[in-house]
Amino acid sequence: DIQMTQSPASLSASLEEIVTITCQASQNIGNWLAWYQQKPGKSPQLLIYGTTSLADGVPSRFSGSRSGTQYSLKISRLQVEDIGIYYCQQASSTPNTFGAGTKLELK
Amino acid sequence: QVQLKESGPGLVQPSQTLSLTCTVSGFSLTSYSVHWVRQHSGKSLEWMGRMWSDGDTSYNSAFTSRLSISRDTSKSQVFLKMNSLQTEDTGTYYCARGDYGYNSYYFDYWGQGVMVTVSS
Numbered sequence: 366d367i368q369m370t371q372s373p374a375s376l377s378a379s380l381e382e383i384v385t386i387t388c389q390a391s392q393n394i395g396n397w398l399a400w401y402q403q404k405p406g407k408s409p410q411l412l413i414y415g416t417t418s419l420a421d422g423v424p425s426r427f428s429g430s431r432s433g434t435q436y437s438l439k440i441s442r443l444q445v446e447d448i449g450i451y452y453c454q455q456a457s458s459t460p461n462t463f464g465a466g467t468k469l470e471l472k
Numbered sequence: 473q474v475q476l477k478e479s480g481p482g483l484v485q486p487s488q489t490l491s492l493t494c495t496v497s498g499f500s501l502t503s504y505s506v507h508w509v510r511q512h513s514g515k516s517l518e519w520m521g522r523m524w525s526d527g528d529t530s531y532n533s534a535f536t537s538r539l540s541i542s543r544d545t546s547k548s549q550v551f552l553k554m555n556s557l558q559t560e561d562t563g564t565y566y567c568a569r570g571d572y573g574y575n576s577y578y579f580d581y582w583g584q585g586v587m588v589t590v591s592s
Contacts, residue, residue, distance in 0.1 A: 460534070
C-alpha cells in the first residue's frame with residue numbers, strides 16, 4: 366500500500382497567516398492527490414484534486430502544489446472558517462490511502 | 473442536487489454482521505462509483521472499498537473476506553456488509569461519490585456518516 370506521511374500533526378496559526386501542510390507519498394502517485402477539510406462533527410469536504418485544482422466553491426486562498434512525491438496545501442491568509450482537520454488522499458492505486466491528518470487551530 | 477445518506481444500526485454486537493445502506497440522489501449509480509470510508513473516533517480516514525459504476529467492486533485487503541459491497545440501482549442504493557465485527561470496528565462509516573478529473577480522482581460528495589458502535 367502507498368503510505369501518505371502528513372505533517373505537521375497539528376498547527377496553531379494566527380488570522381491572515383500563511384499556512385502550509387505537506388504530504389509525502391511513499392512512491393510515485395503522479396498528480397493523483399486530493400485534499401479534504403473536515404470540521405468537527407461533519408463529513409470531509411473536497412478542497413483540491415489533481416494536486417492543484419480547486420474544487421467548486423473553494424476560496425482562492427487555498428492552493429496545492431507538488432515537488433516530486435511531496436505535496437503541499439497552502440492557505441495564503443488564514444480565516445476563522447478554515448479551522449478544522451485537513452487530510453491528503455492518494456488515488457493513484459488501490460487501496461486509496463489518506464494521510465493521518467493535520468489539526469489546524471487558531472493561535 | 474447530489475446527496476448521499478448512510479443508514480444502519482448504531483449498535484452491533486461483537487461477532488455479528490454490520491449492514492449499512494447508502495442511498496444516493498442526484499446522480500446515477502451506473503455513472504459514478506460509490507466508496508465506503510471508515511473513521512475511528514479522532515482518527516484518520518480508512519478506505520474500505522468501492523462499487524464501480526459498472527457493478528464491479530474493489531476492496532481494501534485489510535477487510536478481505538469480511539467485507540462485501542453490493543447495490544440496487546433501481547433503488548439508488550449501495551450496501552455494505554461486514555461480518556465478524558470486533559470492538560475495533562467501532563467508528564463512523566461514510567459513503568462518498570468518486571469522480572474523475574484530468575489525471576485525477578477524488579471524492580466530491582460525502583454522506584453525513586453513520587456512527588457504529590460494536591459492543592455487547
